[in-house]
Amino acid sequence: MANIQQVAKHAGVSVATVSRVLTGKNIVTAKTKQKVEEAIQYLNYEPSMLGRNLRNSESRIVLILIPTISNPFYFEIIKGIENMALSQNYSILLCETDSKPEKEEIYFDLLRKKMADGIISMDPAVNVETLKELSENYAIIQCSEYGGGVGIPYVTIDSEEASYRAVKHLIQIGHRKIALMNSDEKFLYARERRMGYERALREHGIPLNKDYILYTQELGFEQGQLAMKKILQLEDRPTAVFGVSDLLAIGALKEINAAGLHVPNDIAVVGFDKIDFSNMTNPALTTVAQPMYKMGTVAARMLIEKIQGKPVDSVVLGFELVIRESTTG
Amino acid sequence: MANIQQVAKHAGVSVATVSRVLTGKNIVTAKTKQKVEEAIQYLNYEPSMLGRNLRNSESRIVLILIPTISNPFYFEIIKGIENMALSQNYSILLCETDSKPEKEEIYFDLLRKKMADGIISMDPAVNVETLKELSENYAIIQCSEYGGGVGIPYVTIDSEEASYRAVKHLIQIGHRKIALMNSDEKFLYARERRMGYERALREHGIPLNKDYILYTQELGFEQGQLAMKKILQLEDRPTAVFGVSDLLAIGALKEINAAGLHVPNDIAVVGFDKIDFSNMTNPALTTVAQPMYKMGTVAARMLIEKIQGKPVDSVVLGFELVIRESTTG
């Protein structure tokens, strides 16, 4: 509980000198340095971030905005962000918005009140207006999800292409009746994924069937079950389902099994994200793997550069189709 | 980017008066209050937590120590902690230790450097010595996991009784050959759960079979698969498996399915924790539900009271056995 004053006094030097030893930037005689270090040892001194942060006008905390902590999709990204942040002496504060503006505001306020130095937003439902406004004065990066054309740097993958490749895979193994379980198209990624889906069909001369496209409010397991229920009731039942999240696809799996049908023999299933659980289901899920860890580290680096006032450019990363039992038996 | 000085100047009052308006504690004339509020509006002023925190010698941040963010078991607890913390104007910093002392130290340092006001530890592998030492000067609560007899307040459930009830359920539906997939017994909860298992067997006159007790390094899916592989190779194959975490049980499920056996007809499975995914598997998992959200709110309240210097007592919460398809078909 000692402070820098007491260390200075005990070492017989000024606080400035102690500070120099602490930050290690300025030159200090080996002898005085040792005196100071002994005093630090003796008093069990730990520099207070409160004082340092005030003086430096920084908090060394970055915010990560996610809609919900329950979606494992964010795990690897968060790990990536965290490791990069930690290596630069930043701590991360995980902010669950529940896609509610009120909760979002709590965290925006943290930024305004200097409790945080920047934000990495992964919430597709984020208020883009406010975000845009904040980005004029604060460091903000969009990760994975992004609102187009607002001038906020982002890191993401090519959703359209990823979706195209997933559907193309289904077509190549013989499917022509392919359902799409999509998210609300107010989200850019949802529009892009539908476009990829349509492009694959078009390219293979498969006519678009509106009944095969379903929209869900959220990307969770229950929504997947519900959507699958509807699909199973269609007269001309699809032989394959592409869900834009693994949780949706896992919900579909469960529902198909419950109906006494077999995956992939009766219906093949493809997911999106390659969350840990996509490998634990029965059968294991074919899915699109985003480079999540990488995405996290890139986002963190971009944010820190933004905080330091450097200019940063948006980044589009690659992806990979992981073929497993739910499409190939 | 205005500070309190500028607000005071613009409103024609002293900084003390502005501060009084901000904190709302001291009495200020309606007229001056209005002047100040107008100035705040006009200058777009937001009080800096950096200044406030230094002056108040607090950071209003609490740390949550978890071994890994990938285990969904922690979700609900975290939500509980977060909501309670938020309501008291605290923010939470999620700290993944990977059960590594080095990472743990990073977060302990945050506490020592006044970057955090307290810690809720959910890491069973935490260094209890250091924790004990820290608890003399800082606010610390153990949640869910705890090292006994170190004098740090904790909130948990009665693991022995929960385990006893889970095994008793298996016995009641006719099983006598019951395997236990347990965690390393260096953890108190692992010892308690084995004791509950043994008590249930003893009470029903079932002799203990050492071969039926397996130990895993971690509580993950892969460890569950591995353990199940071993169990399937036993000469006298068990008809039921009790895993001390849902992830272990889900690993077992997958492995049983892969071996062409049926759950629960060939082998019944029981998990522990009632994570979201325990309901998404095929079949849905019978499991022990811990009151996770409640546990989180209680832990947070205890921590905040500790921070405020109040004395706090440990709490043991109830649990519930959730019977689903993996034991009853």
Added chain:
DNA sequence: GATGAAAATGTAATCGATTTCATTTTACAG
């Protein structure tokens, strides 16, 4: 209108560090 207590406001110290600028010490050449 004077008086005094209560209410409102202001002044200045404080929290704990960093950093600019001034001063002292060191080291080396002459």
Added chain:
DNA sequence: CTGTAAAATGAAATCGATTACATTTTCATC
């Protein structure tokens, strides 16, 4: 031994709030 430039150190301002204490204002009462 002296002079001087460079290196080391110190004094004090600063970051932005809160608050103890001092001072001023208000207002009921006589």
